[in-house]
Amino acid sequence: MNANSLTIEETPHTVQSIHDAILERICLLDFHPGQQLKEADLAAEFGVSRTPIRDALSRITHLNLIETRNGVGTVVKELSNQKIADVYTTRLELAPLIGTLSTTEITPVHLDRIQDLILRAKNLEVEKNSRSYVLINHELHQLLCDLISNSVLRSFWRQAYYQAASVWYRIFDIAGEDSIPSLINELTELQSALKNQDLIAVGHIQRIYIGYGYTRIQQYLFDNKTK
Amino acid sequence: MNANSLTIEETPHTVQSIHDAILERICLLDFHPGQQLKEADLAAEFGVSRTPIRDALSRITHLNLIETRNGVGTVVKELSNQKIADVYTTRLELAPLIGTLSTTEITPVHLDRIQDLILRAKNLEVEKNSRSYVLINHELHQLLCDLISNSVLRSFWRQAYYQAASVWYRIFDIAGEDSIPSLINELTELQSALKNQDLIAVGHIQRIYIGYGYTRIQQYLFDNKTK
DNA sequence: ACCTCTCAAGCTGTATACAGCTGTGTTAAT
DNA sequence: ATTAACACAGCTGTATACAGCTTGAGAGGT
Known part of the structure; x- marks a missing residue:
């Protein structure tokens, strides 16, 4: 009933915050492939x-996640199998570079963050929650970005992540049972590598688990379509 | 005096064409680092x-080539030595991937294009022309992009090219004598590789000559600043 | 029943007016 | 002479009106 709490202005939206919000919704599948996004809405x-x-949408366009056509509207793109393959093969190659091109020192803060993620990931086994899964991956991605000094x-790495994310997260609804232990293993291995200040290992671990993820995508997306 | 030829509308500018035009000017140093770009102009x-x-500038912003500040203006960024190093080390790693991730078949059209570039590059030795040098490199870049199937x-590859180009082309004015024979050699080796349908070689050749270019940058930019 | 044409609804693309921010030069007080 | 405050010029950021394009529904002819 406090009028102030109702009329209080939230942080004013900047173009960047709008960009991030829309991008997150695409990743979270709140905006699903094929859906039309109306600028007015x-x-x-x-x-x-x-x-x-429009500014925010324009920036997302180059990620190849949405497409705007004059007179028609802006739609969330359905990535073709070929595009998905392109994204993943590129990510597989970029992953090892995280290690070879980075000189960042790992601090206790990094270790705290990954420890937190491990706990939350283990909680996923109890309460299987699609959004939590996505958010954990988001924060893991952010953590890795902070380690990349180049x-x-x-x-x-960011661009490839966002292009892969929306596809990858769709798998969780189909095969969450496979995804959760895989995520926990990934986080645990990353923790070990970080404790050893071994960024090279971090890169290789990423490379491996992206490979696993891609395999799941091929099983659940590609195979289903062809049968 | 033909009224029609004066009033004839050129192809109407699209956002994309404006984007490309501004980007090319930045690469050609028509817009030099530090210069202010006024939207109204x-x-x-x-x-x-x-x-x-504004739309075009917004898209260029994410290439890290310009920066817009409210109330001040849009300025062409002066890349720090660290950023230049980041761009080049990444390009060095990406180059070999051209070969390993591409399955494009090389056609006679490709061979014609590189032959044309070789002739024009040799002509550079006679008529040393900064713009021609840049344009040859631009078209070579385009040719390579056409070969990348991923x-x-x-x-x-495109993004890294544009970020490197403006720096790299600045070297030509200082050390054109070195750059021209290097370009001719690069083109000739690429021609051989293309004739053999050897995209792996194309990737490695790129890797090598990007390395040469980076060495020149270190000599002429970094050394001069520290002495 | 079907095909075609037309038109209108609804979207994005563009122009324009205005609000807000920033740096600079000027002025006044000390 | 120096400094601090202030006002203004000029830029980007935003809102809004309008132009142009696309699509689909519906009327009318066959």
């Missing part, structure tokens, strides 16, 4: 005009 | 409103 929701919405590689 | 020049200009790698 998003503008109303975020409480801004179409201008900043700014260009970091940018590419 | 660009809008007047391209005969459009600020809206599409769409994600192609995107990253």
